[in-house]
Amino acid sequence: MSMKHKHIRWIISIIVLLVLLIGSVLLSLSTGEIPIKLSDILQIMHTKSGMEYSVLTNIRLPRILLAIAIGGTLSMTGAVLQGIYRNPLVEPYTLGISGGAALGVSLCIVLHLHVLGGSFMLPLSGFLGSLCSIFLVYFLSMRKGIFSVNKMLLMGVMISFIASSTMMFLMSISNADDVHSIIFWIMGSLDESNSSLINLMLYTSIAGLVIAYLFSHQLNALRLGEQNARHLGINAGLTIKILFVVLSLLTGLCVSIAGIIGFVGLIIPHIVKQITGSDYRILLPASFLGGSIFIMLSDIVARTIISPNELPIGVITGMAGGLMFIVVLKNNKAQ
Amino acid sequence: MKNYMTLQNIACGYSSGFHLKDISFTVPQGKITGIVGPNGSGKSTLFKGICGDLSIDSGSIDIQGKNLSEFSLKQKAIRMAIVSQFVDNCDMTVQEYVLLGRMPYRKSFQLFESKEDFAIAKKYMQLTDVYKYKDKPMNTLSGGEQQLVSIARALTQQPELLLLDEPTAYLDISHSVQILNLIQKLSHELQLTVLLIIHDLNLASEFCDHLVMMNSGNIHYNGTPEEVLTYKNIEDVYKTVVITQQNPISKRPAIFLVSNKYWENSNEK
Numbered sequence: 211m212s213m214k215h216k217h218i219r220w221i222i223s224i225i226v227l228l229v230l231l232i233g234s235v236l237l238s239l240s241t242g243e244i245p246i247k248l249s250d251i252l253q254i255m256h257t258k259s260g261m262e263y264s265v266l267t268n269i270r271l272p273r274i275l276l277a278i279a280i281g282g283t284l285s286m287t288g289a290v291l292q293g294i295y296r297n298p299l300v301e302p303y304t305l306g307i308s309g310g311a312a313l314g315v316s317l318c319i320v321l322h323l324h325v326l327g328g329s330f331m332l333p334l335s336g337f338l339g340s341l342c343s344i345f346l347v348y349f350l351s352m353r354k355g356i357f358s359v360n361k362m363l364l365m366g367v368m369i370s371f372i373a374s375s376t377m378m379f380l381m382s383i384s385n386a387d388d389v390h391s392i393i394f395w396i397m398g399s400l401d402e403s404n405s406s407l408i409n410l411m412l413y414t415s416i417a418g419l420v421i422a423y424l425f426s427h428q429l430n431a432l433r434l435g436e437q438n439a440r441h442l443g444i445n446a447g448l449t450i451k452i453l454f455v456v457l458s459l460l461t462g463l464c465v466s467i468a469g470i471i472g473f474v475g476l477i478i479p480h481i482v483k484q485i486t487g488s489d490y491r492i493l494l495p496a497s498f499l500g501g502s503i504f505i506m507l508s509d510i511v512a513r514t515i516i517s518p519n520e521l522p523i524g525v526i527t528g529m530a531g532g533l534m535f536i537v538v539l540k541n542n543k544a545q
Numbered sequence: 546m547k548n549y550m551t552l553q554n555i556a557c558g559y560s561s562g563f564h565l566k567d568i569s570f571t572v573p574q575g576k577i578t579g580i581v582g583p584n585g586s587g588k589s590t591l592f593k594g595i596c597g598d599l600s601i602d603s604g605s606i607d608i609q610g611k612n613l614s615e616f617s618l619k620q621k622a623i624r625m626a627i628v629s630q631f632v633d634n635c636d637m638t639v640q641e642y643v644l645l646g647r648m649p650y651r652k653s654f655q656l657f658e659s660k661e662d663f664a665i666a667k668k669y670m671q672l673t674d675v676y677k678y679k680d681k682p683m684n685t686l687s688g689g690e691q692q693l694v695s696i697a698r699a700l701t702q703q704p705e706l707l708l709l710d711e712p713t714a715y716l717d718i719s720h721s722v723q724i725l726n727l728i729q730k731l732s733h734e735l736q737l738t739v740l741l742i743i744h745d746l747n748l749a750s751e752f753c754d755h756l757v758m759m760n761s762g763n764i765h766y767n768g769t770p771e772e773v774l775t776y777k778n779i780e781d782v783y784k785t786v787v788i789t790q791q792n793p794i795s796k797r798p799a800i801f802l803v804s805n806k807y808w809e810n811s812n813e814k
Contacts, residue, residue, distance in 0.1 A: 217657075296633070426656075430641075431648055435633055437598055442702075443622030443649035488636055491656065 220492040223485060227499035231278075234506040238274050239266060241510055243517050272408050273400045277506040279408075279415040280400070280464045281474055285501020287457045288475025289482070289493050290422055293429045294450055295363055301475035302461040305366035305454075306343040309373030311465035312396055314339020316377045319391045320384045332395065333407060336466030343369045344458040348451075359436060359450065397522030398469030400509050411467055418460045419498050425449055426490040433488070471524050473531030474501050481538060504531075549574040549706060549738040550595075555604035557594040558762075565590055565762045568604070572706070572755075577732050577739040579753035581746060581773075583783050586759040588742045592710055595740070596627050608706070622649035625706040626699035630714055632683060632691040639686070639694050640679040643670055646701025669700040673727060689720035696724070700731070707731075709741040713748060721745070725752040750774050750797045758782055774798040 240246050244265055246254065254262050287302040302308075318324055318335035347369055351362035381389050402408055422429075428449040431439040436446040464471075478500040479493065486492045508526040515521060550572040558564030565587045572578045580588045593599040595606060597613075606613040608624060616624070626646070635642065646669075647662040658666075670676040673693045678686060683694065692712060699707055712728070713721035729752055732739050743749045749756060749770065756773040758766040760782045766773045776789045779800065786808055788801040803811075 427648065427651060430637075431645055433635060433637065434645070438627075438629065438633075440598075440618060441596065441622060441627045442645060443617075443619035445618055483636075487638075487641075489641065 216487070220486060223492065223496055224499070227496060227503070230503050231499055231506075234503050234510075235274055238277070238506050238510050239270050241514055242270065243513075272402065272405065273509060274506060275412050276400045276402055276408050276468065277509050278502040279411040280468050280471065281478075281501035281503070281505025282498035283411075283415040283418055283460050283464050283501070284471065284474040285478040285482075285504070286419060286422060286494055286498045287461055289479035289490075289497040290429060290453055290457055291475070292479060293433055293488075293490065294453065295359060296433065296435065297363070298480060299476065300363065301473070302457070302464075303370075303470065303472060303475070304363065305458065306347050306369030306373065307340045307366075307458055307461045308465050308470045309370035309377075310343025310346075311336040311340040311462060312392075312470065313373040313377050313380075314342070315395050315466070316380045316392045319388050319395070320380050329404065330407075333466040337462050339373075340458070340462030340465055343373065344455070344462060348454065362454075394522070395469050396524075398471040398524035398527075399520070399522055400468055400505075401520070402467055407467055411463060414460060414463060418456060419494065421456050422453065423491075423494050425453060426494060429453075429490040429494075469522075469524065471505065471527050473527050473535075474504060477531040477535050477538075478504055481534070484538070546576070547574040548572065549609060550740070551607045552595075553605050553607070555591070555594060555606065556602045557599050557604075558590055558602070559599075563587065563590060563762065564602075565594065568764055570757050570764060570767050572738060572740050574738050575732065575736040576754040577729065577741070577752060578755040578757065579741055579743045579749040580757050580759060581743060581749050582759035582765075585761075586782075587762040588759055589710065590762075591759070592708065592742055596625075596708060597621065619649050622702060622704075624704055625708055626702040626704035628692075628695045628699045628707070628709040628712060630710045630712075632695055635683045638680050638682055639670070639675055640666065642683050642694060643675075643679075643698045643701050646698040649702060665703065666697075666701050669697045670694075672700070672731070673697040689716050689724070692716065692720075692724060693727075696727070700735075704737070706738045706740065709739070711742050711744060713743065713745065721748060728752070746774060746779065746800045750799065751792065751795055770797050774800065776800075 236248055236251070239251055240248050242265070244262065246262055246266065250262075251266065254260065254266060257263065284302055288300070291300045291302065291305070292298050314335040314337070315332055317339070318331055323335065324331040347362055347365045350365045351358050377392070381392060428439070428444050431442050431444045432446060432449065436450070439446040479497045482493060482496045482500045486496050505523070505527070508523055508530060512521045512523045512526045548571040552571070553569050555568040556564065556566050568591060580591065582588050590599065594601055608616070613621070643666045644658055644662060647658055647665065650662070667676065670679060673696050675690065675694050675697055678690065678694070683691060686694065696712070707728070709728070712724055716724065725748060728739055728741070731737050743753070753770060756768065756770050757764055758773050758778065765782055766778050774789060775798070776787050779785070779787050779789070786803050788803060789798045790801065791797070792799045
């Protein structure tokens, strides 16, 4: 396959993913408790009134935007971290980010801060929790100004353990309602009513994609390891630091808005890589789109399968992701 | 003979133990210099010090009169290319891997490789005879083929100095000789300065123009293969009985090992 063919394949992959994304958006707009025909959507949007219009713009569209932003961010972050750590099993949550966020939210619920301070308190405390764990991991992995990538991975896992143990402690001393709220938050949901939070997530996720893309060459070199990347003239340490901070903050934001939605960062980059190859110039945008599509489809399943009730989206992504992973690994062996 | 690199009183090592002391030697331009010595003598530590993977505690490394620490990472990568012992398990294709050698020449915000980059990569893939594998993933190649691709990638950096960490480790004699012949040819044709770590003294003798023999963190002998590879020097550093003779064709020293059994028998006679 010549380079020209490769680039054509890249373009085709992006077009296919965009078509799938648009398809998922349309599917997501039309399915739900109140089914809306695809052919009617344009007209409803045009008349700007009625219950269906309100369902589309107030309920379904915000979820779609959030799915695009969060799915894309988690998947792209997984792709970047797997490259930096050269370990296909790393995902955004491995670094202790989810642990910190979950602990922050649990504290907020147990101390009833969300009752005192309003609905904004939950995502805020989640974000503060993830910030704490990000900086703990960052500074504990630093020695004499040098960043140890392996240490960072282990620190992340340890911080996760400590956070989840503390959380269990909190749950063991709280009442049943609080425990229920904590568990429901952890399971993840795209049900977010605050539109400024949705906009924030959308813009920052796109900014994150652009920043990561600026480092796509460095990421390609880092696939050979830090040392070899340095031999190619890449400032490996600085690249890792910048990407770690930017992407951790983004992941922290995702977790604090939508709870823990696992497996996206693990499974989507893995599948995308099989189709597009592992060059970061295509892997980053393709993973972003793939993650968005996966979350959006999972959300459709989550809110229709036991309608009018809703399943936590984390349950769907965990099950579907795990099964997909097994199938992909099985097929790999057969080759 | 012009010198490309000069090391003066280098001390470097690990905080937890092993240290090199007072290392001084010169690397002649356009020639092959080999670092030899027993296991644990400090060859790899020295190599890491030169590559910049270990920081130098004292002393200086100069490239054509300019201190190495004054070069940026990019400037270094344009001057010296490094071939490590292993190619880590990597799923990129041979061509993608070789093209990484153009990384130091990339302009900021340049997204794709230029036509020139492709032409240079192709040239060195052909020279190292790996162009036929260009679309194969690296992790499907044999150790010898990976080593050749690594050399192609290093040459694509168009360096002045090629550093190789045991390029023939784990290779059979046919692949070892193939790789060293290639390095010798490149050094001659491209006026490339080569510095390599090498374990096999016979290969070192045959292919290197200049040898540095290390032992316990110091340089013990330094000179041409004829000067360094005498049986006395080898016995002194390696504590092993050897016989040296002259290779009838290359006239370089050839080293023979003698097992204890025959050595004792010959002494009894």
